[in-house]
Amino acid sequence: MHPRCDETPQWAQLQAHYQAQGRGLDLRRAFAEDAGRFAHFSQQAPHVFADLSKNLWDRQAEALLLDMARACRLEHSRDAMFAGQAVNSTEGRAALHTLLRRPRGLALPGDEPFVAQALQEVHATLDAMLAFAEAVRADAQITDIVNIGIGGSDLGPHMAVRALQAHQLPGRRFHFVSNIDGHELASVLQAVRPESTLFIVASKTFTTLETMANARSALDWFAAQGGQDVARHFVALTANVAKAAEWGMSRTFGFWDWVGGRYSLWSAIGLPIAIAIGAAGFRDFLAGAHAMDEHFRSAPLAHNLPVRLALLDIWYRNFLGLPSRCIAPYHAWLQRLPAYLQQLEMESNGKRVDSQGRALPMATAPVIWGEPGSNGQHAFFQLLHQGPDVQALEIIAVRDSAHGLAGHHQMLLANALAQAQALMQGRASGCGHRHFPGNRPSSFVLLDALTPASLGAYLALQEHRVFCSGSLWGINSFDQWGVELGKQLAQDLQPRLHTGDVAGLDGSTAGLLQRLAGVGGRAP
Numbered sequence: 001m002h003p004r005c006d007e008t009p010q011w012a013q014l015q016a017h018y019q020a021q022g023r024g025l026d027l028r029r030a031f032a033e034d035a036g037r038f039a040h041f042s043q044q045a046p047h048v049f050a051d052l053s054k055n056l057w058d059r060q061a062e063a064l065l066l067d068m069a070r071a072c073r074l075e076h077s078r079d080a081m082f083a084g085q086a087v088n089s090t091e092g093r094a095a096l097h098t099l100l101r102r103p104r105g106l107a108l109p110g111d112e113p114f115v116a117q118a119l120q121e122v123h124a125t126l127d128a129m130l131a132f133a134e135a136v137r138a139d140a141q142i143t144d145i146v147n148i149g150i151g152g153s154d155l156g157p158h159m160a161v162r163a164l165q166a167h168q169l170p171g172r173r174f175h176f177v178s179n180i181d182g183h184e185l186a187s188v189l190q191a192v193r194p195e196s197t198l199f200i201v202a203s204k205t206f207t208t209l210e211t212m213a214n215a216r217s218a219l220d221w222f223a224a225q226g227g228q229d230v231a232r233h234f235v236a237l238t239a240n241v242a243k244a245a246e247w248g249m250s251r252t253f254g255f256w257d258w259v260g261g262r263y264s265l266w267s268a269i270g271l272p273i274a275i276a277i278g279a280a281g282f283r284d285f286l287a288g289a290h291a292m293d294e295h296f297r298s299a300p301l302a303h304n305l306p307v308r309l310a311l312l313d314i315w316y317r318n319f320l321g322l323p324s325r326c327i328a329p330y331h332a333w334l335q336r337l338p339a340y341l342q343q344l345e346m347e348s349n350g351k352r353v354d355s356q357g358r359a360l361p362m363a364t365a366p367v368i369w370g371e372p373g374s375n376g377q378h379a380f381f382q383l384l385h386q387g388p389d390v391q392a393l394e395i396i397a398v399r400d401s402a403h404g405l406a407g408h409h410q411m412l413l414a415n416a417l418a419q420a421q422a423l424m425q426g427r428a429s430g431c432g433h434r435h436f437p438g439n440r441p442s443s444f445v446l447l448d449a450l451t452p453a454s455l456g457a458y459l460a461l462q463e464h465r466v467f468c469s470g471s472l473w474g475i476n477s478f479d480q481w482g483v484e485l486g487k488q489l490a491q492d493l494q495p496r497l498h499t500g501d502v503a504g505l506d507g508s509t510a511g512l513l514q515r516l517a518g519v520g521g522r523a524p
């Protein structure tokens, strides 16, 4: 067992450094005093450049954080994850999403014995899944793809299909149904026809209430509309192939229990992405992620972008006490990115005990939220500029645009730069409501273009960053026990909505249930 970050000698040194200097750090002065600040705190990684210099830290804080990471044996934890050790300790499993993008036949030092065979299975499934994706793309009769899945079986594919629309096959519509709320499925079913629709039922467990209810309703609708050939129009993506067979789904692409739901878009769960961008595009997506894996695996900690981001996260959360990180993608097609990152960060590290079950004495995952810029500027940036609390902000910008509309991209990028500048510089003139305090932080992440490879690299970067902060906090980032209780209670309450039985319920739940008892609709 490795020490947690709060158990290292650097923890107290970081607290002392924060009290002595960190608290009073002024970014404007820091840039004036250090001409090398941008060069030092910026970093090129595969496909991704990041400027971390407009953050409320200095070289000494970063050096202490790096020493802390070494004391926590972060590199050892990283290597254990890549090698397939059971780093998901509460479920006794590996977390091998990196294997899904590992080139065929590549062995890494220390690989667990099962890894070579698992890699062969990964490539066999990938080949089959991509051949199927190409067949769907070639099938002119299929115009609509409906992905039914939730959480990791929705957020990643949904975000990536939207993000990569410049690379998408024209003439196909992609729909994503996740919510148990029937309004979502009903409006999609109104827009499609059975003979031209492929339904993808995506669920690692194939037991998730929302997905199973939506799949059942889609199958019923298909039959009621006179749909022929379920085998042609429904495909299952799951780690529970036996369960999918019970549902009569003869075409299934499987994956493995060592792929966590929120890390699964690289697996068969990525089928909607593969249909959208084609086999070659999907392989580029995996290659971009693999390039970031190699950076994470081999770059020294001081020049390792996922590590540096995670150390900044810990500095902000545990020493400056910043409660949230706002994600501002300056690209309209990255609209689902904040939602995707919410699950990645908050389901992975939103935990109050370490992997041994011991209560943690420090804060863990920040709240992740956001919207694309420049929309966010006209909604919540007010709070970032002048609210009483300082929030972390991460701007994601893309140098090249995929449209030909004159002037727009320059205006967009100027806005991204201006927000970061305004937050830092502030405005001393003006008092009261016209005063901008400045000294507000931001990170600026830059992709050359929004391509399968750059998106793959960016997402892998975020996965590894979450792994690093989780490891340093001593958290198992790969389980999600916190979602269980609500699911169980919903099972108890659903029949009560029919009967109106409030026995044993708290006063509020009983009062609300009485108002809702007898609501329409049959149980799935």
Ligand SMILES: O=P(O)(O)OC[C@H]1O[C@](O)(CO)[C@@H](O)[C@@H]1O
Residues within 6 Å of the ligand: 150, 151, 152, 153, 202, 203, 204, 205, 206, 207, 208, 211, 261, 262, 347, 480, 483
């Ligand atoms: O793919 P499944 O098994 O349907 O699970 C969907 C989602 O539900 C969760 O288990 C949370 O309830 C997520 O971790 C997961 O991504």
